[in-house]
Amino acid sequence: MGITIHQRVLEQAERTPRAVALRGPGGAYTYAELAQRVRALAHGLAAALPPGARVAIHRPKSIDAIVDLLACLCAGCAYVPLDAASPMPRTRFVLEDSGADALVTDEHTAALWSQAPDALERLALVVMPDGHGPAHPRRRTHAALAEPAPATEAVRPVAAEALAFLLYTSGSTGTPKGVAITHGNASAFVEWALEAFDVGPGDTVAVHAPLHFDLPVFDLYVSLGRGATVCPADEATLKFPEAFLRWLRSERVSVLYAVPSALLALLKRSTVAKGGLGDLRLLLYAGEEFPVPRLRELRALLRPDARVFNLYGPVETNVVTCCEVGPAELALARVPIGTAVSQARLVLVDEARAVIAPERTGVEGELLVSGPSVSPGYWRRDDLTAAAREVVNVAGESLRCHRTGDFAAWGPGGRLDFRGRRDGMVKSRGYRIDLGEIESVLADAPGVAELAAVGVPHPERTTEVVAFVVARDGSARDEVPLLARCRERLPPYMVPAHVYWRDALPHTTTGKVDRVQLVAWAQEGARR
Structure with missing residues (x-):
């Protein structure tokens, strides 16, 4: 260290x-x-x-x-x-x-x-x-x-x-x-971030996420370690997208690290297009997939020289991959999570726990992480720590890794494509379904501001897939064209059984979509 x-x-x-x-x-x-x-x-x-x-x-x-x-x-x-x-x-x-x-x-x-x-x-x-x-x-x-x-x-x-x-x-x-x-964990991440991102005097860095989340490790220790001005956004400001937008502009925030849900809420407001987000020169997002159509909209609101990065890593490892989002990435159906950062060793393993070589592009496996930023484990829970650890042999070297529970596949140049979390994979009628694939189809539909697909327990089909959708301002709430779009682009077993319209999606205290609450709503017949 x-x-x-x-x-x-x-x-x-x-x-x-x-x-x-x-x-x-x-x-x-x-x-x-x-x-x-x-x-x-x-x-x-x-x-x-x-x-x-x-x-x-x-x-x-x-x-x-x-x-x-x-x-x-x-x-x-x-x-x-x-x-x-x-x-x-x-x-x-x-x-x-x-x-x-x-x-x-x-x-x-x-x-x-x-x-x-x-x-x-x-x-x-x-x-x-x-x-x-x-x-x-x-x-x-x-x-x-x-x-x-x-x-x-x-x-x-x-x-x-x-x-x-x-x-x-x-x-x-x-x-x-x-x-x-x-x-040692914290220092490894901060040292990498200081090299990766040009943050320093003259920058105003927002603290968007709550302090019990992992994103503020960047906001505080990278920014204050380089002479930037750090501005924590209070919860009253973050509660309303319009207030958050005004705050970003009044503080002239130049660096923002947030979950996509928070940024999607901004895009839903018609006022964001009027003034843009011209002070932002560095935008980092993590924690969720960002629908590419919405990401294109957001990129158009930023200044031409602004840089956007997709970061990936669970709390147990902090950031372990990074992908700069440029024109090539915006042309893809899903933005890759990128290549390994300097402090991380990444390994993909198949269901038999055999290592998937980077040359085997497109082959899906569970992502394991080794390196100095990996947490020693769960506090006073040796059982959970043991379950999340795995020793793998890579080219004759034994690596003690953290099991992320996420699935990915190698792409060109050592880049990783995210294939969904374990809780993002469901089985319906014997078929394995990636909810992210359904979301990517619906995200590009006209009038959709935000959405989430979830698997709901069903007495006849084990799991039934439903979608919750937030409409853009002034758009009609009609599930017929959305289901037709799904039928056009997905096999029958992946078409959602229902589309529920909501004024807003529920979020956890860390800003991610609260999928547990969505399942509860669906089980109640979405009577909310």
């Missing part, structure tokens, strides 16, 4: 102390002010907690929440970002499952813990504003914890294998599972 992600930010503060580091509704911090606040809070955390302690951060995305994250790392602690929008039972589960030693809140979230004061009893430190939340014997305010501190307070050293943060994702059992990210 080279320099840590937090030390890189502090060194940037020495180079550009007067430049604006963070800007949000609550004000702005220069790099010098950011470093001072981070060091002061880290000093207080280090005095109260041992190295390696886990600190749960429970507050909405803001410039001060970002200070908290950096302070945890500088104190030699690991942070556990909690979803401020989650119900308390889920939040409490994450707090307890992570074994957090401390909890940091603000005026928005402190009062929520009055519903579960007993969950705080074992904590060594609780940071809450005065007049908010339950009593606690080791309760401090932010201000009290951060005073006084030397301006050059030393940063606790950390090893590459030390935990940097825990990111909780949905689990198949219905309870979240924590993905452990080490300092």
Whole structure:
């Protein structure tokens, strides 16, 4: 491991102390002010907690929440970002499952813990504003914890294998599972991204995704490590596409990393075409496939020299492939996920677990990943970690890999074509169906702004495929031409049984389409 992600930010503060580091509704911090606040809070955390302690951060995305994250790392602690929008039972589960030693809140979230004061009893430190939340014997305010501190307070050293943060994702059992990210994991990704993307002074980088998601690792540590200005978009702004569009323009955001669903919501608004997105010069997307017809529309709204990249990688590995989206890619039915990034080794295996050589183009297999950005595993879940690991032999070399559960195929030049997730593959009437293929057919239909296909349990056919569609402004809601289009381009067993029109698709807290909710709607007869 080279320099840590937090030390890189502090060194940037020495180079550009007067430049604006963070800007949000609550004000702005220069790099010098950011470093001072981070060091002061880290000093207080280090005095109260041992190295390696886990600190749960429970507050909405803001410039001060970002200070908290950096302070945890500088104190030699690991942070556990909690979803401020989650119900308390889920939040409490994450707090307890992570074994957090401390909890940091603000005026928005402190009062929520009055519903579960007993969950705080074992904590060594609780940071809450005065007049908010339950009593606690080791309760401090932010201000009290951060005073006084030397301006050059030393940063606790950390090893590459030390935990940097825990990111909780949905689990198949219905309870979240924590993905452990080490300092070595985070540094490997950041070092690659710094080489791959020209982000630096003069750039305004949006933080679109919530802090408990993995996309902000780029937004924060790549951007602040290079002298850019980072602007977190608050949830009130993101709730309405029109408000988000106004925010992008008013902040003159030049770099945006988001899931396609968020960008599709912008395209649905007729006002986006009037002013375009001319300040954006670098657009990264990940987490979902972007329908090519909509991607073409989005590209037309960007300035001619803007660059667009499709990134791929689960939380457990961070980004492992990258594809720049140019005219050639926009002419394809589906944009490839690209070639391996420098810190990743990629392997495809067939159903017999035999390695598929890159020369065997078009042959589908499960994608396995090895390299320094791969997480050591799931927090306190050795069973899940073991199930997600596989040792494969590639040209005489044994690689310990993470099983992504995603399917891909080699294309020309070592590029990978995404063939769907395991949860994106269904069987109906004995046929294996890729829901993404159905979505690609419907995405190009006139009047379609956003859509998703899902497999729904059916008493007679095991699984029935249905589609949920959001219409573009002013377009008619008629399923007949859509089904006719499917019949024209797909075999009979792949034609959706129903098309349901909605004003909007449901999304998870990380911005992806909530397919679990769509299945529930379909089972209810889409009576919503």
